[in-house]
Amino acid sequence: MQQYAPGDSVAYRVIGTSPARADAWEKVRGRPIYAGDFALPGMLHGAIVRSPYASARIARVDTSAARALAGVVAVLTHADVPRNEMRMELPGSMAEATAGAVLATQPVLAVDRVRFHGEPVVAIAAETPEIAAQAVELIAIDYEELPGVYDPVEALRPDAPHVHEGGNVLRRWHLRTGDVAEGFRRADVIVEHTYRTPFVDHAYLETETGIGWIDAEGVLVLRASTQVLEHFRDVADVLQLPHSRVRIEGAYLGGGFGGKEDVTVECLLGLLVWKTGRPTRLVFSREESFIGHGKRHPYVLRYRTGARRDGELVALEAELISDSGAYAALSPWVLFYSLVTATGPYRIPHVHVDAVTAYTNNPIASAYRTFGSIQTCIAYESQMDAVAAALGMDALELRERNFLRKGDAIATGQVLETEPMLAETMRRAWAALGPARAGDGPVRIARGLAASFTPYGRMCWTRDSASAWVGMELDGTAVVRCAAPDVGGGQTSSLCSITAEVLGLPLDRVVAVGRDSHFTPRAGTTTATRQLFMSGNAVLRAAEAVRRHLVDQAAELLEAGVDDVELAEGAAFVRGAPDRAVPHAAIVKAMSSSGRPMQALEKYDAPVAPTIDPLTGQGKPFNDYTFGTQAVEVEVDVETGGTRVSRLVACYDVGQAINRQSAEGQIEGGAIQGLGHAVLEEVALENGINRNPHLIDYKIPTTLDAPPVETILIESGNGLGPFGAKGIGEPAMTPTPAAVMNAVSRAIDRRVTALPITAERVLAMLAADDAPAVPSKERGRRIDGANEADAALGGAATGFRVEGPGATGSARS
Amino acid sequence: MIAIEFRLNGGARRIDAPAHWTVLDLLRDGLGLTGTKDGCGEGVCGACTVLLDGEPVRACLVLAARLSGRSVLTIEGVGADAPDPLQDAFATLGAAQCGFCTPGMILAARALLSVNPAPTEHDVREALAGNLCRCTGYVKIVEAALAAAQHVTPCASPRSS
Numbered sequence: 013m014q015q016y017a018p019g020d021s022v023a024y025r026v027i028g029t030s031p032a033r034a035d036a037w038e039k040v041r042g043r044p045i046y047a048g049d050f051a052l053p054g055m056l057h058g059a060i061v062r063s064p065y066a067s068a069r070i071a072r073v074d075t076s077a078a079r080a081l082a083g084v085v086a087v088l089t090h091a092d093v094p095r096n097e098m099r100m101e102l103p104g105s106m107a108e109a110t111a112g113a114v115l116a117t118q119p120v121l122a123v124d125r126v127r128f129h130g131e132p133v134v135a136i137a138a139e140t141p142e143i144a145a146q147a148v149e150l151i152a153i154d155y156e157e158l159p160g161v162y163d164p165v166e167a168l169r170p171d172a173p174h175v176h177e178g179g180n181v182l183r184r185w186h187l188r189t190g191d192v193a194e195g196f197r198r199a200d201v202i203v204e205h206t207y208r209t210p211f212v213d214h215a216y217l218e219t220e221t222g223i224g225w226i227d228a229e230g231v232l233v234l235r236a237s238t239q240v241l242e243h244f245r246d247v248a249d250v251l252q253l254p255h256s257r258v259r260i261e262g263a264y265l266g267g268g269f270g271g272k273e274d275v276t277v278e279c280l281l282g283l284l285v286w287k288t289g290r291p292t293r294l295v296f297s298r299e300e301s302f303i304g305h306g307k308r309h310p311y312v313l314r315y316r317t318g319a320r321r322d323g324e325l326v327a328l329e330a331e332l333i334s335d336s337g338a339y340a341a342l343s344p345w346v347l348f349y350s351l352v353t354a355t356g357p358y359r360i361p362h363v364h365v366d367a368v369t370a371y372t373n374n375p376i377a378s379a380y381r382t383f384g385s386i387q388t389c390i391a392y393e394s395q396m397d398a399v400a401a402a403l404g405m406d407a408l409e410l411r412e413r414n415f416l417r418k419g420d421a422i423a424t425g426q427v428l429e430t431e432p433m434l435a436e437t438m439r440r441a442w443a444a445l446g447p448a449r450a451g452d453g454p455v456r457i458a459r460g461l462a463a464s465f466t467p468y469g470r471m472c473w474t475r476d477s478a479s480a481w482v483g484m485e486l487d488g489t490a491v492v493r494c495a496a497p498d499v500g501g502g503q504t505s506s507l508c509s510i511t512a513e514v515l516g517l518p519l520d521r522v523v524a525v526g527r528d529s530h531f532t533p534r535a536g537t538t539t540a541t542r543q544l545f546m547s548g549n550a551v552l553r554a555a556e557a558v559r560r561h562l563v564d565q566a567a568e569l570l571e572a573g574v575d576d577v578e579l580a581e582g583a584a585f586v587r588g589a590p591d592r593a594v595p596h597a598a599i600v601k602a603m604s605s606s607g608r609p610m611q612a613l614e615k616y617d618a619p620v621a622p623t624i625d626p627l628t629g630q631g632k633p634f635n636d637y638t639f640g641t642q643a644v645e646v647e648v649d650v651e652t653g654g655t656r657v658s659r660l661v662a663c664y665d666v667g668q669a670i671n672r673q674s675a676e677g678q679i680e681g682g683a684i685q686g687l688g689h690a691v692l693e694e695v696a697l698e699n700g701i702n703r704n705p706h707l708i709d710y711k712i713p714t715t716l717d718a719p720p721v722e723t724i725l726i727e728s729g730n731g732l733g734p735f736g737a738k739g740i741g742e743p744a745m746t747p748t749p750a751a752v753m754n755a756v757s758r759a760i761d762r763r764v765t766a767l768p769i770t771a772e773r774v775l776a777m778l779a780a781d782d783a784p785a786v787p788s789k790e791r792g793r794r795i796d797g798a799n800e801a802d803a804a805l806g807g808a809a810t811g812f813r814v815e816g817p818g819a820t821g822s823a824r825s
Numbered sequence: 826m827i828a829i830e831f832r833l834n835g836g837a838r839r840i841d842a843p844a845h846w847t848v849l850d851l852l853r854d855g856l857g858l859t860g861t862k863d864g865c866g867e868g869v870c871g872a873c874t875v876l877l878d879g880e881p882v883r884a885c886l887v888l889a890a891r892l893s894g895r896s897v898l899t900i901e902g903v904g905a906d907a908p909d910p911l912q913d914a915f916a917t918l919g920a921a922q923c924g925f926c927t928p929g930m931i932l933a934a935r936a937l938l939s940v941n942p943a944p945t946e947h948d949v950r951e952a953l954a955g956n957l958c959r960c961t962g963y964v965k966i967v968e969a970a971l972a973a974a975q976h977v978t979p980c981a982s983p984r985s986s
């Protein structure tokens with residue numbers, strides 16, 4: 013781990029501490045210049061005309077009145093876009109063998125039909141925002157509504173209207189291991205439920221925004237709020253420019269969560285700047301943000317789980333159907349994450365999972381924190397509680413009996429090389445909830461938990477890499493250059509911590525600058541919980557290289573062996589003789605005089621594995637996973653139906669916290685975002701029309717909805733990131749909705765199978781005689797044989813099917 | 826255009842502004858003070874919170890013309906003269922992640938501490954309930970506001986700016 017460290021057991025001085033982030037002081041003063049804060053003299057203001065229909069033919073676009081308006085500089089339609097498509101390709105052998113598109117495209121501006129409410133049709137640039145808004149109103153578009161499809165299950169029917177030529181199946185994936193029929197024959201109990209999740213919005217505080225201009229060299233520059241600087245290529249391809257002629261300067265983001273992973277403003281903004289030749293700003297309104305950007309995919313998850321009477325899981329059969337919305341975006345990959353995580357962190361010998369994502373005329377669905385892992389967690393963790401109840405077994409004991417351990421294989425055949433520590437995360441999270449509280453009157457209090465596993469880093473076959481540069485200045489301070497966008501998770505600051513640790517510098521003598529596709533070494537996207545892992549390792553390597561030069565020079569100055577030189581607090585000294593010391597500034601000056609390198613550019617390549625088998629899902633999909641458990645206490649008022657999460661504990665093995673407050677902050681924020689998903693949030697769609705595109709209607713948690721979050725960090729040192737760190741950004745959110753569902757299920761003695769858990773939903777479940785029941789542990793009866801369980805199969809397509817006898821009652825957990 | 830005379834962050838200002846401008850337009854576009862953020866433009870998210878005569882208001886909902894003769898405090902005016910305990914606590918305790926809600930949060934918290942220098946956690950949560958944050962889960966924001974309260978001197982009032 014401490015490759016740079018000359019000693020045997022050097023305690024970290026920076027790593028694992030809780031310093032204020034490098035950007036904290038500027039942020040509390042309101043000083044950072046976000047993409048939408050930047051202005052240039054003479055800049056134009058962009059505006060987008062969007063489709064009010066979810067599925068329609070464009071019969072006529074009349075832009076004449078808008079063009080005639082004084083102050084309007086450009087009115088652009090599809091005919092003005094040099095290559096009017098953004099592309100999503102499945103690489104290599106992934107494109108073969110299974111049904112679905114190999115190349116999916118999305119127009120920058122709609123041509124002759126629109127496929128979702130909010131699809132851009134016309135782009136406008138004007139001298140003022142007011143004129144641009146007025147011009148939007150003057151655009152006359154005749155639409156002829158077309159039949160649409162608004163449900164992925166409907167979309168898969170043969171007679172469904174086609175959203176794109178070639179049908180509505182975008183992509184299928186399959187996971188096969190063992191013999192699932194044999195597995196179910198061995199089962200003493202089989203539990204089957206169907207779970208449904210809604211469209212959910214990222215609802216970051218900063219909407220999509222950017223400003224662009226053309227610099228003196230004729231390079232199109234976009235300063236945009238994006239997680240992906242590499243979108244300069246998409247812009248260049250759309251404008252038919254050389255990639256080298258488009259530059260994206262990444263601003264600090266006002267939140268991303270995956271919603272600024274796809275192209276948002278970039279191509280539209282680039283088009284306006286390129287066509288007008290003038291600086292232009294484009295800011296999406298909150299309503300545009302809601303209707304315009306990709307959401308979390310709604311899923312239908314049919315799960316059938318078989319277990320032996322002693323609790324051993326033996327079989328899982330699952331069908332995952334996701335709603336891709338109107339265009340592909342990242343849906344195939346999101347679905348792939350769901351496939352890999354479908355079993356949960358459990359040993360299951362016989363697994364059969366089919367997954368499909370279908371086009372509809374709903375909003376585009378794409379990346380959102382957890383990237384397909386949250387939907388499967390909702391299903392597999394609900395199933396664990398349901399199986400435990402059916403067996404009359406403690407739900408924690410059932411999990412512990414089946415948790416993955418080091419040396420076990422997940423369902424893709426990948427063997428875990430380090431201990432997941434799942435039982436420890438579960439036991440500690442549960443214990444931290446403290447003494448149980450009794451309900452009062454109509455308020456029932458119950459607890460639930462969910463364990464989880466979430467990949468960090470990209471799929472192994474993508475050959476992910478990141479580069480970084482570290483250099484010394486003559487005064488002994490250090491600069492890090494690394495094109496890693498900071499979405500607010502503290503990415504930049506963590507790179508400073510790593511550098512300070514390695515170079516023996518106080519944190520305030522390291523600065524990380526840039527995030528620019530032209531000027532800083534390419535570090536890849538701030539997505540997939542990969543930045544600490546990837547850029548962190550690249551920075552670690554670069555800093556280690558610089559350290560070697562520093563130590564060589566210091567050894568000369570101190571007349572000591574290089575193995576005896578230590579770096580700390582901005583000076584080199586001889587181990588055991590701290591009075592023999594020389595400050596970094598003097599070392600660097602000597603390096604400068606002697607011609608020693610004062611900087612290093614290094615690249616980190618993630619371990620590579622062959623492409624997985626697309627027919628069976630077998631192979632090594634990801635390099636590593638983050639494991640953790642969240643436990644909650646809920647109060648459910650059975651008279652009003654209201655649910656309040658009163659306690660939340662999250663325990664993860666983070667490998668090694670780099671900045672402790674950042675690691676905690678990620679977990680706290682992820683858990684509360686997950687809480688919103690559980691009890692508040694749903695994009696309200698009516699035949700594809702977004703009925704709540706405002707924060708007043710789309711509720712996210714406030715201070716009064718959010719309970720205090722207790723975070724427990726386990727630091728195994730087992731991660732693949734620098735100093736043994738694992739990624740935590742996405743895993744922080746994965747188990748929250750499932751934990752809340754399990755707690756509410758106990759509180760109301762009904763198995764919650766759909767989100768969000770609104771008061772209406774709770775009351776309906778309490779009122780319905782045939783609501784899916786969850787036999788509580790105290791009342792549950794052991795099933796005496798497989799036949800009884802099998803006999804109950806073949807019931808309704810949704811809801812509770814099999815949990816053995818004794819499925820109703822009123823006992824409280 | 827209308828002429829508006831008001832006090833901004835302790836100093837007298839006079840500016841001509843279009844009649845339809847909100848305080849948010851005036852601050853960001855007229856005066857280049859971009860620390861006040863536009864999160865929704867509809868008065869829901871709280872990112873544009875500023876103090877108007879010491880009271881927290883949403884700059885996107887108040888017409889600029891209403892400022893005449895009144896006093897506005899924005900994030901640029903907080904801690905300008907002396908270190909501010911809220912800014913100190915927010916920075917050191919990790920209460921700012923993406924930072925977009927931070928200016929509004931600090932001003933809303935400042936308004937609370939000016940009338941309630943020793944708030945309970947519930948007081949803080951009530952006072953900040955109109956300021957949305959999507960990054961932090963509010964844990965460190967509430968901690969920071971409570972920590973700052975311990976260091977607020979009785980004379981530290983938003984009206985003093």
